[in-house]
Amino acid sequence: MQIYTKVLKNNLTQKLFNLRDIDSVNIFGLNISKISYEEFLVYIESSISGKVKRVIGYANADTLNKINKYEQLKDIFSGFDLIHPDGIGVFLASGLLKGKEGLKVRFTGSDIYPVLIDRSIKNNWSYFFSDTAQKSSTLYLPDIQT
DSSP: HHHHHHHHHHHHHHHSSSSSGSSSEEEETTEEEEEOOHHHHHHHHHHHHOOOOOOOEOHHHHHHHHHHHHHHHHHHTTTSSEEEEEEHHHHHHHHHHHHGGGOOSSSOHHHHHHHHHHHHHHHTTTOOOOOHHHHHHHHOOOOOOO
């Protein structure tokens, strides 16, 4: 099992280092990654080990509603390196809007972030969490309730 995991990680690291290799689904003009939990963790790990700075965001149902209404917010999110889905609402919406081309798995930040934090402690990783999108939406779009 350990050898399989190592091979999986090596292959994923090579694949995920190039963002064009990550499949996505477009909802309201926003490309949301079809990334799995393991791929997400390997993506983070490969970025840190490769000393590549990344801006990663998430899209939940509330985010998508705001992006659909405010073009400027979509521009902010489009500048992110990776946008992962967050929650059942996005999963269901992708299925309704895109059918078989929608998201394959339900992905939630509340499930993955504790694992990410645990790996970060074990590996002595440093990263920064920011509410930049929320602040940007407030700055550029004062009528958005965040």
